Amino acid sequence: MSREIVAGVDGSPESLAAADWAAREALHRGLPLRLVHAWRWEPLDLPLLQDPTEQQQAARGVLREAERAVAERHPELPLSAEVLGDTPVAALLDTTKHAELLVIGSRGHGAVAGFLLGSYGQQIIADAEVPVVAVRSRDGEAAEPPAGQILVGQHGTPEDSAAALGFAFGAAAARGAGVQAVRAWSLPPLFAYSPGSLRLADEAGGLVPYEEKALREALAPWRERYPDVPVTEHVELGSAGQVLLSRSGAAQLLVVGRRARRGALGARIGSVAHAALHLAPCPVAVVPQEVDAQD
The missing domain is CATH 3.40.50.620 (HUPs)
Known part of the structure; x- marks a missing residue:
């Protein structure tokens, strides 16, 4: 089965930076990029109106925004996007079965964040069978110098x-x-x-x-x-x-x-x-x- 690069997104600047970096890395390696957003309906035990359809549409909107941003910057890149019906940890670990590497966002100077918070990020990095790249954000773009070793x-x-x-x-x-x-x-x-x-x-x-x-x-x-x-x-x-x-x-x-x-x-x-x-x-x-x- 062909390999791919996977990037997790949630609409935050950190995850958009991760998607941007992953797109450039996919072009370097001649691989397709797959954007994923993990979402699963889990009603809260609170007296609030909770609409699963509305939440699902919001999840798809997050993914569409990231897909549009990547496609505009890298129109030549083979690109796919998918909402995964599971928790972030389980969903992203599952994607690594066919991935060359997994890319996530990071706030820096604190726990790995973006679409993951605290121990979630650490658990994915510790358990992933492929390399995991954490990317800093600079106005929604990867904080990577144009040159360097x-x-x-x-x-x-x-x-x-x-x-x-x-x-x-x-x-x-x-x-x-x-x-x-x-x-x-x-x-x-x-x-x-x-x-x-x-x-x-x-x-x-x-x-x-x-x-x-x-x-x-x-x-x-x-x-x-x-x-x-x-x-x-x-x-x-x-x-x-x-x-x-x-x-x-x-x-x-x-x-x-x-x-x-x-x-x-x-x-x-x-x-x-x-x-x-x-x-x-x-x-x-x-x-x-x-x-x-x-x-």
């Missing part, structure tokens, strides 16, 4: 960040952009390094060269797969979230991986993804990796 965080072994790196290189190739790969590291506690780890660091010439070597090794297969994508490397002492945010101002997209940890309080997306979604000024792509169960 794709910024991606790399950590651990090459396998640990393969999904995020693959997404970043694919996005850069589609856009004709470069990739800036960032690896943050911190000084280990006094007894944290094993003799084997210390030996590897010594062989590399010290901790900084060791981290630089680890980044080069993680990037090697993607450089080979995408030889036309320019790559810059950056290794810095500090927390991954802080280092990535400090370099996100000039990026057109920030890509981070996430491991969803499910516990008694529900799904969590990890501290780096959490920081990026709340504070990065550019769109943020959260790419699923392996899932860790609660200990």
Whole structure:
């Protein structure tokens, strides 16, 4: 079955920005765009007049407005729109079965919002089987600079960040952009390094060269797969979230991986993804990796 890009809309500036960004991304990738609005009649236990037909028409109106805006800006884009009769979380997760990626709106400097509020956005990002992109709003348009690199965080072994790196290189190739790969590291506690780890660091010439070597090794297969994508490397002492945010101002997209940890309080997306979604000024792509169960 053919793949598509899906954007959720609710009429807010954030969701309209998400639709605008998703349209441009669909053109970059040569894919169709599907706009969706989740609505299900659930009468409230209140002494108010509640008309399901009127509410359904309002939902369709929201979708028509978004569809019209996208079609006017991108008339050449294959476009469809649909009202989904389910809750936002269930409806949008269901769309990812045939999606290349899912795009949602974000207010920034707060919880993921737009057509989703609070834990809904986090749940979708944590449970989606495809990358989810959160887009900032600037007067109803995506707050994305016209140029800039794709910024991606790399950590651990090459396998640990393969999904995020693959997404970043694919996005850069589609856009004709470069990739800036960032690896943050911190000084280990006094007894944290094993003799084997210390030996590897010594062989590399010290901790900084060791981290630089680890980044080069993680990037090697993607450089080979995408030889036309320019790559810059950056290794810095500090927390991954802080280092990535400090370099996100000039990026057109920030890509981070996430491991969803499910516990008694529900799904969590990890501290780096959490920081990026709340504070990065550019769109943020959260790419699923392996899932860790609660200990």
